[in-house]
Amino acid sequence: MPLTSDVQAFESHATDAELDDLRARLAAARLPEAETVAHGPDRWGQGVPLADLVEVVNYWRTGYDWRSFEERLDRIGQFRTTIDGLGIHFLHRRSARADATPLLMTHGWPGSIAEFIDVADELADPPEAGAPAFHVVIPSLPGFGYSDKPTTTGWGTEKIAAAWVELMGRLGYDRFLAHGGDWGGNITTVLAGRFPAHVIGVHSTFAEAPPGLSTDGLTATERQWTEETHHFWRHRAAYAKQQATRPQTIGYALVDSPVGLLAWILDKFAEWSDTEDSPFETISLDRVLDDVTLYWLTGTGASAARIYYESHNSLDPDLRVEVPAAITMYPRDIEKTPRPWAQERYRRIVHWRSPDAGGHFPSLEVPEYFVHDLQEGLGAVLSATS
Template sequence: MSRPARDVQAFAARATDAELDDLRARLAAARLPEPETVERAGRDRWDQGVPLADLVEVVDHWRTGYDWRWFEDRLAAIGQFRTTIDGLGIHFLHRRSPRPDAVPLVVTHGWPGSVAEFVDVVDELAEPRDPAAPAFHVVVPSLPGFGYSDKPATTGWGTEKIAAAWVELMGRLGYPRFLAHGGDWGGNITTVLGGRFGSHVIGIHSTFAQGPPGLSTDGLTEDERRWAEETRHFWGHRAAYAKQQATRPQTIGYSLVDSPVGLLAWLLDKFADWSDTDDSPFERIPRDRVLDDVTLYWLTRTGASAARIYFESHDSLDPDLRVDVPSAITTYPRDVEKCPRPWAQERYRRIVRWRTADAGGHFPSLEVPDSFVADLREGLGAVLAAA
């Protein structure tokens, strides 16, 4: 049974000046390797990872120009809180809509993301400028081990337990029935929410559909076959990070917690590789939004604890799980995993809206925020009409 809202406490985060000074000192003292040995022009220059010149430029801005206080103030303006579920402190943003017709919505991030992915879209979802647009009471939790949520001290906090915790969280906020959205790990958790908790979840919107394993490519269109091949290639050639974090998160964690430059490179590599850009991720994602995310990991020392979600849940989605609540699925063209619709329909059995976006990659709320908000509204609108 859900606890009352009094078990939810307002939360304020404020890094000390000493912590920020320490970060700048570490950045100034960083030891860097020699440049990469591949061609240093075009997208191919990322073939060995983050190019030295790009990293140096971002490190210099992080040390001399970036304003962490802006991000702290932004979180405070949205509204942030904590509550304890199954012995673990969970941090979340909560932006109530003033609209009487607003519907509760839980939005779940993934890795290498955080609540920082959604700070620029929360207000428009809760209080749209267009009075005809749907409005939502938006809840954005920090995954266990991420940001200002607690770090689990034992195993067990995988996607199934996280989904159950989100049901408890929403109940405490007075939302016994709610919508859910997510991408990356958030998409996986959203799938579990829709499949396991249909009495609480009105419907879902996801940018990460995952069909059951072992399905045949027979009958797929040419584009769908290409999607399947691109996903296979990603896991075969660009997913060493996932294998490392799924098998040895503690080992990489020492570097991620001790070296801000190491942390930046580990995360920036994914913002570059997974976004819809020709070269730098900053073609679409503002540099300071990436640094908001990286600095949040740094100040909370969550490089290792966030990596452990792979140890807990990599390849763990129940192959027999089926989602019977209304589902809207959007695929972004430069995302790293794209599920053909015939495969998705084997798991999501009431797809009420299926869309391939015109632009965007793995981080659409950062890359194409206006399009992301419009698509999320339309998708959830279709879900509500079918519920």
């Protein structure tokens, strides 16, 4: 990629002193007593069980290798640019294929660019000749990872979407595809709705419907989806309310204590993944620690939480997506939208999948399916626009 004064190459490198400090804090951690629920199906009922946390902390302190993660980021290609006064970090993996299409991939919380680094190479240069190829761009959200932390309010999803259009333009990508889940899916929706001249089409694992739709006519499965989503927001979303109302308060613990940060994030990897007892049934321990360590070393526990303060429940109910959309509803995700409801916002759904396995972190849980589904879905989007 030809660099300009607007875009600079970047290398991530934690100092040995920072890594030593992390290990010292882990060794000196003061832990609570064990949970009071019995072992069995409900052993996560009060949050991360003590025995599980102790095991992960010990590995984080004595076995985990942060340097290998840094090397993988550098191999993909890291850059920074400043948009509206804020430094934005991103990965950029150009394809060798002449027919490749630019693809912007946006992560969510408690994720990061770590969600996509295992799939970037295959998306850029797929081994199958018939699969579409992409120039992959993976930005770190404002306040996350190596992007700057906003110092004023205003960096909500609408402003982020506009910044992503500017970012892609600086890379020479006036028109591009976009993918996202969680906050990334929200931002991808805003991108497609607000900037259809730039967004060819989208793939999303998030398809928030306009409010107030009736369950009349839904299948039994679709009705169950709406009930599960409602139950989630009513009974399991305390983290979102906390971060939407008091991100600064929880932020002190997340930036000061690596064990506190780990527990806050590990709880979501466990609850939101398609597993029975532990997230490590499908997601490698190293991948979870890549994500958590990135939050720790960049001190972004508070700044990342503020995306909830800026944008919780803020998706414009009147926003409509007219560009082609591919949507995948993974069975153990926390929000699942029936297709009839999704079609009220996404007006041209050209690819719809509800696979048998996978949760909120499909690129980490079921990476092979995730890549194939992304290729197939975006292929359908490209076909619909050709």
